[in-house]
Amino acid sequence: MRKQFTILVCKILKFVGGLIGKGSSLPGQIALKIYPDILGSIQLPKYIVAVTGSNGKTSTVEMIAHTLCESGKKVVWNKEGSNQIEGVTTLILSNSTLSGKVKCDILLIESDERFAKYTFKYITPTHYVITNLYRDQLTRNGHPQWVYNAIKDSIHPETQLILNADDPLVSCFGYKKENITWFGVGDIPTDTKDFDGVYNDGAYCPICKAPMTYSSYHYDHIGMYECANCGHKRNDTEYTVTDADLEKGEITINDKYKITLSLKSLYNVYNILAAFTVASIVGVDNDEICKHLSNYVLKNFRVVTFTLGNRKGTLVTSKHENSISYNQSLKLAASDKECDVLIIVDAVSRKYFTSDVSWLWDINFDVLKSENVRNVVLAGTYCNDLATRFSYSQVQKEKIKVIESIEDAVNFLDNDSKDKIYVITCFSDKGKFLDKVKVD
């Protein structure tokens, strides 16, 4: 009775919340108050796929859901992105019958990395994808090792782990374990022999702390690493990007399956590879997966194209407090044709307050010295911090314009130049720009 009542309350609250546009975590929060163990009493489907990690989990989950739905599977997933236990509870109960059965083929859960241990206390995922562990929101997360320890507590021994082999810290979850599904990128033309970031989180082995060596880097500390001391190394992968032509926008998985990219960044390639891996494991035909993932444009508004007067532009949502996210966006701009780049740091986060900008010092802004980058405009409350950071970069002084007001920065860019505009900023600030231009 208590179970049915709790499910009913959750469904009603979810429905009412939907009408008034309220967030999706409150119904679950109340359900957990009424019946703290409710999740343990729900009958879940055959496949329960969890996805966590620092970067790319929302995009990965969206692409998995898209592929599975297009292939005729019934998927329940947290598309609103409420990824802590309350949001997941709302998701499960509102998709459950009153008797407590979730009717779908696959339950797909994006989980916040720090709080995964609470979410997966009552739910045991059949498959668990861990995408990467980067310096991300360190003002809350502490550091990647701290997050690693939190995720470790969320893993059940019977769960099939699906791990990014190219990330030395993520790979520790599979250290000396059998039956891991590894995915990763093979030798591709954009690899470098030398490390080209500002800091190297792969300098020391995460298992034994001896210095690690890399035969090549894909980006930052993601690559082909090996520790001579303890043997921790990049594992052979079952799902591999065997070729990637980022200029053309095409990747090949396992020498055979070709996918065309709508977003030509390596970062995005990892999300696609993770989605391919999951879809393949739950039984979708590989050729069919390629069809659904090819040219797929993410609906989560990470990338927005816009028009400003006579000029065309792309806003690439990049996470503040996350240098790897920024590095990827900067590389994308620097490798395109002639362009102006606008960087906005106005509010560091949309969810909490901090004025910490030490993460700016971890970003490799040097890539903007590239000849095709014409102007670099720095805007927002923290434009002086940006300008200071740039004064320590190799970016040519004469390129840099510091314009605190976002409106003035937009006016500066509203000219007759034929060059494209790249806007690099976070969820917290992108609306402040997009409401001043025409979104395509």
Add this chain to the structure above:
Amino acid sequence: MKLLHLYHDIMNLYGEYANVSALERIISNSGENVEIDRISLGDTADLQAYDFIYIGSGTEDNQKLVLEDFAKYKDSIAEYINSNKPALFTGNSFEMLGKTIIDCNGKEYEGLGIFDFKVVEQNKRRVTADIVYTADFLNKPVVGFVNKCSEINGIDSHLFQVKYGIGDSKDSTNEGIRSNSFFGTHVTGPILIKNPHLLLYIAQLISNNTRDFAVSTEHLQRENSAYEVTLRELNKRYAQ
């Protein structure tokens, strides 16, 4: 002018290398030659040969690893500090100079014992905050961020007084340690970039202790504006 950045590649969690870059720039803009040695685990250095020493913050595990290596400098770092030469240790690096560090499993590590304080770590939650501190030797407050999981007790000569944010331990109104020209604080990240007045103060100490050069400040306009904005934002936030 010789600066030493110790454990640069492993105690560098929050962009702390920039503290050394800031000193390098201000000293060279003042017309002095600057030489920086960046060394790490397994290397050895003659500390007395330097005019300034810096260590940044690391993960709890890496701090223990560094502590094991750093023990070899026990006598020479004591001599360095006693001879009034300037050094700055930020984040959990200065914890190594105390008596003991007890980790989240209750294991006790012996510190270098230069100071009498004791450190206790936990692994339940990160202790973080934007901070505004004051210091008797500065005419403006210091802004920054603290990111730690430890409490420190037993410091008798504090570096800062807490205006906003967190101190050495729960309810403590003081933070960090000062002894001669040694500065230890749990403020993480590029504190010398964020606080040009503190940068100036330390650069001045380096100059007084060595060749008495006049510190140049002309290049710090952006830094000064950034500082004012952050102080304004933090005051606004904490006044709420």
